[in-house]
Amino acid sequence: MTKALLAIHVLAAIITIGPVTVAASMFPAATRSALAVPQGDRDLATLRVLHRICRVYAVIGIVVPVFGLATAGSLHVLGNAWLITSIVLTALAAAVLVLVIQPYQDRIMAGLGASSTDAGSAGSLDSRLPARLAGYTGMFNLLWVTVTVLMIVRPGSTTGA
Template sequence: MTKFLLAVHVLAAIVAIGPVTVAASMFPPAARRALAASEDARAAETVRLLHRICRVYAVVGVVVPVFGFATARQMGVLGDAWLITSIALTVVAALVLGVLVLPGQERLTEAVGGGRDEAGGTRAVTVRLAMVTGVFNLLWAAVTVLMIVRPGSTTGA
């Protein structure tokens, strides 16, 4: 059962978190291009699509910690420091996504839809969004490393 739970957890992470990290990273430059070329309907649609991918896969991503907790319980590692650290980083990543990345994308998507720079200082807004997206991605990278290395684990690398 442990191998099944772990496989589902890893697959869910790849399928759910991967698209969010990629789409979120692509969003700021796509928004800059769409705002610069306000007449380009394709650029605006790209921005809307990237935002939709981030929203949908953020919700789907809830499956990852659910199966992660089930796997950890099955393995008997719920109290291990590496797992507690991973949980904390996952919570921070979720907050960064929900409080900073998605609302920032929403504001820029609305600005693109309006065909003007309603976000106020497009360059500054997209640079800040790129920065918080980078923080989000780094948090997931740290969680991934902890999941692979598992410091103190007898089964770790």
């Protein structure tokens, strides 16, 4: 059973965290491109797709910690420092995504007139938003890199790694 839980956990991480990390990373550059040389619907369509990937995969990404906790429970490692650190970093990454990255993306989409409410135009968009978003996205990515390393190295683990 442990092997099945671990396989689902790893596959879920690859299938959900990978796309949201890539889409979130591409969003600031796509925004800068849309602001520099607007190509109309094509730029907005790209941003809409990246934004939707971030939203959808953030929701289905909950599968990763659920199966991670189930796997940890079956391995009896729930109290290990490396796992507790990974859980805290995962929670931080989720918070950065949901509370910072997605609201920044929402503001950019609204500023470009690409939201469902069409709350603005490119002229109302703060030109510093893409750079700030890129910084927060980098933080999000570093959190996931750290969690991945902890999952592989498992400092102090006696499970054979």
